[in-house]
Amino acid sequence: MKAYNEQWIYNRDLLIQSERWHRQGLLSDEQMEAIRKAYPVEFRRTNGFIEIGLFLFTTVAILACYLLPASIFSGMLDNPTVYGVFNIAFGIGVGIVGWFLINRRLLYRNGIDNAFVVTLTGFLAFGFNQFLPNGLSVSTHCLFTLPLLLLVLWYYGDTLIAFFSLAAFYTAIFDSLLKVSGGRDVLPFVMMGVSLLLYIGVRQVINRTSNPTYYADPLNLVQWLSLIVLAASGNYFMVRELNGLLLESSSGRSALTEAPQIGLPVLFWILTFAIPGLYLWQGLTKHNRMLIILGTLGLIAAFMTVHDYTALVPLNVALTVGGLGLIGLAVAGIRYLSSPKHGFTDAPDDDSPNELFINVATIAVAHATSTIPNGPKDDLQFGKGDFGGAGSEGKY
């Protein structure tokens, strides 16, 4: 028994697919009507903007509900055990109220229930950690909290909780590796291996399960994040700079001017290009949108890494040439695919988030214009810096 009606979620997926065929004229109106009757979805209809507002206001109300008794009994809550019990009890209370609301109001990811899930998890995890003895490492805390997170994830299938679970998982590995000798050297390899296993595992789950719709979004998120961590752990820039930062903090040496060379530099240079290249190749052969996008972004990041360490040309030339290159590639791609070739096309389809993209483009443009110089001459550093679009990491 899970938080939401699984049958409705299944029906919803089925209806979305059928509606697409209906729009394309492959199903008749009568057939569509019959399918809607056979597969009802009773969830409350919702809207993205309203969800944001509902999430905000629900969180405000729940936090105030928590702080009110917490301030009244503040004298008793100095004891960690009492404090832990209070938090857990409050978390359970939030869960029960949430359960009533979800069932009475037919909620499904309407913002309200998301706020309940996130706050209840927060209270439970916080209260639970009060019982652990003092002085434990971060990794132990993460490891002990992980089962709780997974339990909540199993019950609600919530995407945010999936993100927190994954973050706790990676933090536990990262932190525990740094504690053992030689851990820093194997860190990139362990991260790559774990991410690869995670990705393969999730793919297996998706392929083997007949009906993974309840967890579709969390599974999707885990794929994205594990692939990103996998590529980042093999990237020369990330490995070298992170290694430098860790050296600095562990040895107490202050501010190295430059991160020192790492072991096996050739291997990491190869991986910097090989992993995104592999993504792109696999994405193109298997028609996997996620791999195509990550592969392209990863290759852009790889070229930025080369620029960062070799600096063959100054930044302005690199940006100009890079921009021209991207424009050229995009124009060539659009022209080449103007008629479908090799199973690819340039025509838009339903999978694309077109409205969202248009809105994002408008915001980015408005933002770019706002750097128009309108102050005295000293302020005229036009176009310096705060573009958000490049997806660059670190100091670029």
Add this chain to the structure above:
Amino acid sequence: MSPDDVLNVLSKQGLILPRQQTEIAELERKKPFSLHWELRSMLYIGILLLSLGLGLLVYDNFDQIGQGALLTAIAAACTGSFYFAWRNRPVWTLIQAKSRSTFGDYALILACLLFLTLEGYAQYAYEVFGSRYGLVTLLPAALFLPIAYRFDHRGVLGMALTALISWVGVTVRPLQLYFKTNFFDQDTVISAISLSLVLIGVAFVLENRRIKPHFTYTYLTIAGNLLMVALLGGLFNFDEARLWFALGLGIACFAFDRYTRQQRQSTAASEGSFLFLLMSSVYGYIGVTYLFFHYLKPSSDDTYYWYFIVTGIAFVYYLMSQLPKGNRTNESI
């Protein structure tokens, strides 16, 4: 769930004919994979990088040999892009025009961005506009606004409106959610409010006359945010006029609420109009909360908590009541 799974289920239930199942399955297998938005995102990122790089290039080579050639090249690129966009301009119509070419819209964006680079540089190096900084931002606004209408380009309209807002001394930066401005100056606040009211009025008049009605959303998003932020700025900073700003905020929130309701009844494609409901409730909540604590100055913490509990629940109820209701199953998802 893969398309094949869905087909199997539907066929087993007798909801589609076996012939249909094989047909659709065949179509799904043969359907080419669309790279439409991926390629356009790439083009867009390329344009942003190129204009950023050229902008940096000009400033870094200030007063050096080759600078003239560089400027000439940028000017040529700007003119070339604009010429290309003009050659591929959409047919003039009062309603939403269909784009005639794939690259025209993007060439126009590039031309506009390069124009801003050139203009900024002209002011930096030669002080073309002297100390009349207002002109520096008024010029792009005056230029981009007609371009946006002629080419039916919402991105350029956004640029024009932002330039117009900069002109009255306010720089809104939606990506960073902070505003580099001074709302401690009453003139700035009043002019920002006036400008946004004028823009909103213009948008409604134009929509009424059926002149590019699809631009209304862009107008309302930009001008509406400016209006709300300016009203809140006035509410926070000016003791003597606080209640007037509060009244203004109340009226603005009420108007946006009415507008959303009206939109929802009139057309089917108005999902985006809920943005205005979100804006009015969030900005309104900030204003109400500020007024509550400013005037009541509660002594105990409990009052704070009770305030947030009651108002939080009230706003949740308000937003829930706005959600579309009714026979959910029969509506498209």
